[in-house]
Structure formats: C-alpha cells, structure tokens
Amino acid sequence: MLPCSQMSRRRGYTLVPTMRTLLVILAHPDDESFGPGGTLAKYAYNGVAVHYVCGTRGESGTVDAERLNGYADVAELRTAELMCAAKTLRLASVHFLGYRDSGMAGAADNGLTGSLHAAPLDEVAERIISYIERLQPDAIVTHDQYGGYGHPDHIKLHQATMRAYTLRYGIEWRLEPNGLWSAVNQDAPAPRLYFTTIPKGLVKLGVRILPLLRQDPRKFGRNKDIDLVQIASWDIPVTTRINTRRYAEIKQAASACHVSQQPPAQQSRIVRFLFRRNQGTEYFSRAYPPYQRGERLETGLFGD
Template sequence: MGAFVASDSKTVNSERRLLCVVAHPDDETFGSGSTLIKYAAEGASVFTSCATRGDVGEIADRSDATPETLSAVREQEYYDAGKVMGVKQSILYGFRDSGMAGSPDNDHPNAYIKVPMDEVVAKVVDTIRELKPQVVFTFDEGGGYGHPDHIHASEATKLAYFAAGDPSYEGSTLEPWKPSKLYYHGFPRSMMRKWFAAFAEADPDSDLAKLDPEEMGVPDETLTTELDISAHAETRRKAIEVHQTQYSPLDRMPSPELEADFLNTDFFIRVDPPLADGESGIVETDLFEGLGI
C-alpha cells in the first residue's frame, strides 16, 4: 500500500509551492492568472505578493470607485480574485503606485519606484523565506509593457530570489530558503504585433494604437517555457471580472483568435537555472519540471 500512497501523493503535487510577485492588484490575474489557477487546481500552494494598492490606476466606467476610494477597492479586488483563482495567500506590501511612465505620480515621495531597492528586496526575501516556494516568477525585465513599477518589481524579485538562500544576507532575520527556479512571465512579441496591428486598425487614434509593439512583451526566441492553460479559461474570466475598477483585457481583444492566444497559453523565460549550452527555444511545459515534486 505504501508505494501506492507515495505515488498518489505525487500526482496531487501537494508539495509544490509557487510564488508570483507583481506590482498592482490585477497584474496577478490579467497577466498570468491561468498559471496560478492551473497550479492551484493541481494541488500546489500558490501565493502572490503585490507591491502597491494600485492607488493611481484608471477607474473603469462600470465601477463606483472614486480616486479617494480606489486603493481600498482595488486591494479588496486583489484578495477576492485570489480566492476565485485558488490562491492560498495574497500578500500586499502597500507601497504607493508610481503611475505610468512619465506621469507626475512618478515623482511622489512615496512612489514605489522611489523606495530604495534594498528595502523592496528585503520585503520579497521575507516573503520567500516565510512561504518557501520552489518556484518564483515575476514580470520580464521590461515589465511587459514598460510600466516603471513592473520593472522595479522584476529587478527586486531577481535580487531577492538569490538573496533568500544566502545565509550572509543581512536584510532579513528569517531562516534562509533557497528556491529552485526563477522565471519571468512574458508575452511573445509576435502576439503583441498582432494585437497592436488590430488595435491600430480598429481605432487609429486610441492610446493603444500609439504604443510601439516592438517595445512590448519579449522576443519570442527568449521564451523557454510554454504552459497549456486552456482548461482554466472560464475561471480566468471570473477572476478578471472581479477587478471591476479595471478595464477587462478581454473587452479590448480585437479578435476571437487573439483572445484564444491570450487564454490558451502562458509563456515564461527561465532565468535560473539558466539553459544548458546548446539548449534554446521552448524546453519545458511545466514550471516544476525537473524538481521531482
């Protein structure tokens, strides 16, 4: 019987722990929500940490939130969406949203991007040491579409990933924990080109049409990991709906084909361990591949 129990316990993957580090309430759902849903559904403990309360984000027409209530409403949306996705713990650090690149909020004295990197890294190290994830992921180095908070969170997460397992790191009093794998979530640039061409065709004067797709997402050839998330589209739609203050990415989908791209596949760049010499392209279909859990 023992052998069967061991085998069964492996198939539910209850030892797996995954941490997703983002900057604003909604990033965890709009960016890579189906990956969180997939691993939670398979029995993993899934955690998110979010740097800000999205204080200066847009307010969608359908929401009753005001600029004064936005941060509190978005904080609740973050917790509620986490519950829909099966997230075990949704952590929020409460830094101030820095706003889009070039906006006056960038210069607010409490803006997240003004917080010294050491301080941000220490928060993420504490989270990693407390939750002991084997796998950590965050934004790519360009923040998906250049948002300064995303770039700040990506850099902090990479530094924290390595510091968390380092006994000589002085920024945390918790016991060291060394995660096994670090990923950047990435939207393939080939998909961005299709999206933005369609946006520009539909409305040449829209803000989206003015963005340069060559600066969005990541080059396809840098992607290493491809997840089939198609089974989780309906739960993803529900979690997206929870973020009522934000315009749904599904409402801006220019075609059913592009919506299917968005809902069926998530892509990642494996940062650590790096690919072996001679390896390139998509080499994995599971973030926990090779860990034996």
Template sequence: MSTIVFFHAHPDDEALSTAGTMALLSESGNRVILVVATRGEEGEPVPGVLKEGELLEERRTEELIKSADLLGVARVEFLNYRDSGMTGSPSTSNPECFWQANVEKASLRLADLLCEETVDLLVIYDPNGGYGHPDHIQVHRVGTFWADQIGLKNIRWTTLNRDSIKKTIELAMETAPDEGLAGIGDDLEERRQRVEEESFGSAESEITHAIDISDFIEKKREAISTHRSQIGEDSFFLQIPNDQFVNVFGTEWFINPKETRKENEPFKSNLFN
C-alpha cells in the same frame, strides 16, 4: 506539493498575465502565494464605478482578493508601497512609491512576509517589466534580489510573446479588420506598431516556457472581470468572443533566465522543468 510565489505590481496584473497558470498550479495541489507590491492607487477608475467616498485602493484591494479566491490562491499579501504610476508622471517621485523604494529594503520587507514559507519557485516580470511600467521593473529587481539573498534558484519571468501578438494582430488586419478582435478594429495599426517596439514583451526566441491554460480560460476571464474598477464592461478583454479569447490568452509565456531554448526546440510546458 510545491510552494510558488507570484510577485505582481498592481491588483489586476495577476489576472491579466498569470491567472491561468496560477489556477492550474493550485488545482494540481500546489500552494500558490500572491504578493502584490502596491494597491494600484494611480490606476484610472472606470467612470462612475466608485461609490461615494470609496477610495480606489480599497476597491482594488477587494477586487484582488476576489480574483485570488477564484484562482485558488492560498495566501495574498501586499508589500504596501504606493503605486508609482506611469513613467513621467509626478507620482513616480513620491517617496512612498515603489519605484523610489530601496531595492534591498523592499526585499527585506518581502523576506519578512515570507519568512515562514519554503518557496520552491518565484515568478516575477522580465527585466523590462513586460512593457516598461516602473513598478513592474521594480518587481523584477526586488524579486531577483530577494531570491539571491535566500538562495532560491528557481525563477521564472512572466512575459508577453511579442511575435505571437504581432501575428495575431496582422492576421486580424488581413482577414476581418471589422469583426476580428472585437471592438479594437480601429486601433490595430497602432497596436501593431506598439508591439514592434523592442520594449514590448520578449521575442519568441527568448521564451523558454509556454503554459497551455486553455482548460482554465474561463477562470482567467472571470478573474479579469473582477477588476471592474479598471476593466469596463465594454473593454476588449470582456467583449472579445470566447473562441478568440482563447486564441489570444490561452497560452501564458515564461522565461527561465538560466536557460536558452535552441532554435526548433519546443517550449517547455511545465513551469517547474
């Protein structure tokens, strides 16, 4: 049995990016720990979803715990920084927010939380945090610093496969622009342009690991749907038909920063290798 720490920025990131891998690892007898830096105070709640007087961070905490439960997570912890919000918003200058945190101090907070654990593998975001969100970038920095301090060598970066997403969108644009990728037909061109920007995910050539999570695809979707304050009933994630959902989300992509994959060399299918 190994202990794997998944370090995420906000409630829902675990479901959207690594849910399948978490479920796979916990089901195969490993100890999966989820640490989340913030409670997602700056998220945009789905209209009407909060009860009177209910705070978004309270709801998002509950949602995260439900999602973690579904995925077989053994332990959930919050670093309790404030959500920094998107780049350019005033919330990024709040002294309590994660983006403003001193990397060394935040890493000490993480070290305190996990002092009793023997961690075999740490999962954080790639250096750009997948798509440039300040809290995701900070997870990368703090996680890297902490691993360095404790001498943990096994790190994987969760990332988006830019080339694969581009291919999926282009195929949808060609074959069935109206019915493909349910509900997002109109946005396809815009989405394709966004994916083309260098800052979005990683090029396939940089990716070392492809984890097939098709056996856990229903769990992934269920985990996503626990985050109802962020993901409405009519959202792409919940509307897309099952067969397309598995095409788009059935593989989770990771990078071992100490490795390069040679051209034509297959991806590794086991996160530990």
C-alpha cells in the same frame, strides 16, 4: 494536519506528491488575473499552494467615479477586487509589499514618498526575501525586465526580485545576447524563477491590425499609455509554455473581478481576437536555473 511531505515519509509511500508552493510577485491588483491567471488556477486547483505578493494596491489606476461608491478610495476598491480574484483562482494567500502604486514613466505619482518607483531597491528586495523565507516557495513568478509593457512598478519588482536572489543566495546575473539569463553560483538552492511573457509574434500582429481598425498601436490600453510598437521590439525568449485551456473560464471569472480595470470594449474585442488562437496557453521565460541551449521547451514551472 501534517504537511504532505511528512505524510509521505511517515507512511513510507514514495508516490504521494509533495505539497508544492508557488510564489507570485507582481505589482498591481489585476496583474495576477490578466497575466498568468490560467497557470495560477491550474496549480491552485491541483493542490499547489499559490501565494500572491502584490507590490501595491493599484492606487494610480483610473477608476470611473461611480465605481467608488461604498469604498473609501481607489486602494480599497482595488484590494476588494483582488480578493474576489484570489478566491476565484483559489490562491492560498495574498500579501501586500506596502508600497504606493506609481504611474507610467514620467508620471507625477512616481516621485511620491512611499511609491514603489521611489523605494530603495535593497529595501524592496529585503521585503521580498522575508516572504521567500516565510513561504519557502519551490518556484517564483515575477515580471520580465521590460515590465511586460514598460510599467515602472513592474520593472522595479523584476529588479528587486533579481536582487533578492543575489542577497539571499549569492546569485549574480548576466543577461546574454540571446535574451536569456545566466547566473554565477548556479548551484544555489534557490527557487526556480520565471518571468511572465507573451510571444512577440502576437504583439507584432496587433501592431499591423490596429491601424486597420483606426486604433493607434502606440496608444493602446485603458489609459492609452501602452506602446505596442516599442513592446514588439523587446524580445523575451519563451522557455515554458503551459496549457491552461481547462482553466480559461476561471481566468476569465477572476479577470472579471477587476471591474474597475476593464479595457474599452473595442480593445477587449481586439485582444480576444489576437489571443483566440493562443487562448488556453500561457508563456514564461525561465531565469533560474538558467535555461540551457538546446533544452526542450518546458510545460510547467516545477521542472517536471
């Protein structure tokens, strides 16, 4: 079968859409579902080839002992959970960069040979470039410079993806005071580049509400290592808001595949409450092509 782009040329149609490709580069099995899962499903269910390059197999995630029944180790269990999610989201392919999961900042795992945290930046960037060349994406999604909630693996993949753009396309980055990225060599034929993000208003609301529920906003999450007070101080401008309402159930089903990584029940209820008003919307910050002052908020990742 021919790619759609060739079909449209041969038949002389101009209205047949060209097959698009989205490459998602995130650190762990579950980042794709808990994060931009609605957007991935929306595109995948509408004919876009959505490929996932996952940095690690989530070896450092804490897992209840009974969950490991039938699996050799945490990596095998979390790989299986990711494959379940990928099927649910209809991802075109899943690849692993081949690094070991690191813990949060200061964790002993971070210095281990083979960990993403300890890997040379250019080596990680070169592995990313090999996937860019193989898959030829029109757009790429990765973590923001704070790694969403500060996870060293997320930050490393952000930096490595930015470095890949420098090595592959000669793009030099500069972070502007308003939190947006500008780039030298703006006309390079590079894929559009986006970071996943959430509006900081939601995080600030969480910081106010959690103490009322006797929860410490500085010790949030399954491992109590997420500091919402610090996260509320990080500002990633939203440039792109995607309506994923019709795909909320698919995202939920994909998230449910990651059985070993579900947050404690009470926190799940709090997160659901916080996101209730925003359910069905996912947020991104565009780095390439750089977002221009006064540009309208985007509603998709492909510039239309």
